[in-house]
Amino acid sequence: MRVLIVNTSEKTGGAAVAANRLKDALNNSGVKAKMLVRDKLTDDITVVGLSHPLRNQFYFLWERWCVFWYSHFSRKHLFEIDIANAGVDITQLPEFKEADIIHLSWINQGMLSLKGIRKILDSGKPVVWTMHDIWPxxxxxxxxxxxxxxQSYCGNCRLLPNGGSSHDLSYRVLHHKKEILKRGNISFVTCSKWLEKEARKSAILSNQLIQTIPNPIDTHVFRPSDKRQARVRTKLPLDKKVILFASQRIDNVNKGISYLIDACHKMVAENPEMRDEVVIAVLGGHGEGLQDMFDFKVYELGYVNDTRQIVDIYNATDVFVLPSLSENLPNTIMEAMACGVPCVGFKVGGIPEExxxxxxxYVAEYRNADDLARGLHWVLEEADYAELSASAVGKVQRNYSQRSVAMQYIEVYNEAMALKSFHL
Known part of the structure; x- marks a missing residue:
């Protein structure tokens, strides 16, 4: 079986990381899997980059320009909107022609257009689409x-100027997606049960095949190691308890760092001694100037893309916190747990599934900084830490290992090919 996984980037973003891990998991399980990307960053021979970079950049810029125009030249929601009006036709590529299964992942920002997706369906090849968010x-x-x-038909979109209108851009794009789905079957996969439930409410996906398979993780790479040595390598203090917060962009409001700041104020107010016992490690870009916002000393680690260094950072910490306001099935929680680090997050999206x-x-009440503080304090000061750590590792090994996830996807591929043969 030959599978072609299509994703905008090879490495950047959670969907790219998940798609790459799935590609490796499939290859380790006897499936010949390749990844087709616009932004190729490594020399991995199982990852194919698109040619004609100037053309691809034009597609990206043209779509952004159109979104900018529809937004009345406001940048406020410029990267929260995708209309897929420009993208590459991949159906003529040799990698597409040799594939038995076309597996779409995150394909936005000029990678695939809706017209391109229609061509993929018209090719007659079975299509599986992993939803990393609700956009499809x-x-x-x-x-x-x-x-x-x-759930009814979009329109009056909150992201458009003046709240849009009944037949605005969101309405028209959703209608276009509905027409495309009439042309062929897509087997949709969500990474969390929460997203599956949300997707089933959609006006255009209510009659589609949808099931849940989590993202995989290599538990031979993400695993517990000596905490002291990890702290020496990451230059984090040996005699403090370390709270880790991570995001690709620290200033992304959706990741909820403001709630962590409020929670830390709460902890220090109620437990003044913690001020000298706890530090904050911040992993990600655009995190400058955070020290003045926290009561604890802040270690700004910057953006890191080296896997071994990331594993060291997890192992150097005592608790990982992700107070996101919206999440599917975050890789960061899975990674931390695989390294034996207990996690704290809000009761939202797929976080309570992890x-x-x-x-x-600890799963804190949504948008509740006080409960977030209780959760952090509970993990650091009250719980049986060794038991929490062992339970975290066990959960990942049972549910998110490469072998477990690959077998579930192989079953989906076989069902998709059988369904395509039936319709022929």
Missing amino acids: ATGICHITLNCQRY IDHKKNG
Whole structure:
């Protein structure tokens, strides 16, 4: 079986990381898997980069320009909207022609257009689409933030100027997606049960095949190691308890660092002694100037893309916190747990599917900084830490290992090929 996984980037972003790990998991399980990307960053021979970089850059810029125009030249939601009006036709590529399964991943920002997806369906090849967010089920947004318009037919979009209109851009794009789905079957996969439930409410996916398979992780790479040695390598203090926060962009409001700041104020107010016992490690870009916002000393680690260094950072910490306002099934929580680090996050999206409350971490009430503080304090000061750590590792090994996830996807591929043969 030959599988072609299509994703905009090879390495940048959670979807890229998940797609890359799935590609490796499939190859380790006897499937010949390749990854087709616009942004190729390594010399991995199983990853194929698109040719004609200037053309690809034009597609990206043209779509952004159109979004900018529809937004009345406001940058406020410029990268929260995708309309897929420009992209590459991959159906003529040799990698496409030799594949038995076309597996779409995150294909936005000029990688594939809706017209291109229609051509893929018209080719007759079985298509599997992993939803890393809600975009395939909505008009133009990746995060609904409790908006339910996509469940009827979009329109009056909150991301458009003046709240859009009944037949605005979101309505028209959703209609276009609906017409495309009439042309062929797509087997949709969500990374969390939460996203599957949300996708089934969509006006255009209600009758589609949808199932949940989590992202995989290599537990031979992400695993516990000596904490003291990890702290020496990462230059984190040996005599403090370390809280880790990580995001590709620290200033991404959706990742909720403001709630962590408030939670830390709360902890210090109630437990003044913690000021000298705890530090904050921040992993990600655009995190400058955080020290003045925290009561604890802050170690700004910057953006890191070296896997071994990231594993060291996890192993050097005592608790990982992700107070996101919207999440699917975050890789960072999975990575931390695989390294034996208990996690704290809000009860939102797929986070409660990863963190078992008070068994391998703490699930705080949504947008509740006080409960987030209670969770951090509970992990650091009250719980049986060794038991939490062991439970975190066990959860990942049972549910998210490469072998387990690859077998589930192989079953989906076989079903998709059988369904295509039936319709022929």
